[in-house]
Amino acid sequence: MSEPPSCDICGQPIVKTDDGQVVGHDYGVWLHSLYQEAAEENEIEMKDDAPVDASLVAAIRKGPHGALIDQVTRCYFAQFRAFFEKPVKTLKGGHTLDNNDLLEKMMRRFEPDVRLTEILKGFPEDKNMWMVVHDDCLPDELRETGYQIPLTRIDTAEKAIEWTIQTGEKMQWHGPAWLYVLRHLFGRTGA
Numbered sequence: 418m419s420e421p422p423s424c425d426i427c428g429q430p431i432v433k434t435d436d437g438q439v440v441g442h443d444y445g446v447w448l449h450s451l452y453q454e455a456a457e458e459n460e461i462e463m464k465d466d467a468p469v470d471a472s473l474v475a476a477i478r479k480g481p482h483g484a485l486i487d488q489v490t491r492c493y494f495a496q497f498r499a500f501f502e503k504p505v506k507t508l509k510g511g512h513t514l515d516n517n518d519l520l521e522k523m524m525r526r527f528e529p530d531v532r533l534t535e536i537l538k539g540f541p542e543d544k545n546m547w548m549v550v551h552d553d554c555l556p557d558e559l560r561e562t563g564y565q566i567p568l569t570r571i572d573t574a575e576k577a578i579e580w581t582i583q584t585g586e587k588m589q590w591h592g593p594a595w596l597y598v599l600r601h602l603f604g605r606t607g608a
């Protein structure tokens with residue numbers, strides 16, 4: 418790693434590798450469980466084909482995980498954009514995952530409530546999102562169900578290839594999500 422990667426949760430650089438990790442998490446499933454909890458608390462009956470309830474989306478964002486959700490959902494959209502980008506077809510044309518201008522445009526289009534609603538309407542199941550984070554920034558909710566790799570164990574391209582094979586054998590894999598992390602760690606160009 419030439420320069421320290423930034424944390425996908427707080428945005429600050431991860432200066433010491435032993436302070437950070439790569440974490441894989443089925444974030445869509447977690448969001449959906451929060452939605453179900455909110456529905457139970459508010460005694461709203463959920464039918465399978467019912468539209469996503471806007472008041473419950475707002476409740477989740479106002480809840481104890483609100484700040485985390487607003488930040489991490491950006492990351493989720495960056496990795497799973499193909500699932501959500503139908504409304505922004507005009508942005509098509511050669512842009513790449515780390516083209517920040519286009520990603521920013523997409524993010525502005527998807528306001529936080531809209532992003533959450535889009536995910537709850539239909540997210541890719543059994544697919545982890547991957548983040549690079551400070552150990553201290555990772556909340557228990559994502560730690561307990563996540564797949565964690567200490568940064569010290571994925572600090573060279575060789576180790577990254579081993580992890581690519583190993584994680585690919587162990588879990589349902591979404592290529593752009595893992596690529597997001599590799600680029601985050603090593604940049605676009607190879608060593």
Ligand SMILES: [Zn+2]
Nearest residue numbers: 424427551554
């Ligand atoms: Zn952080």
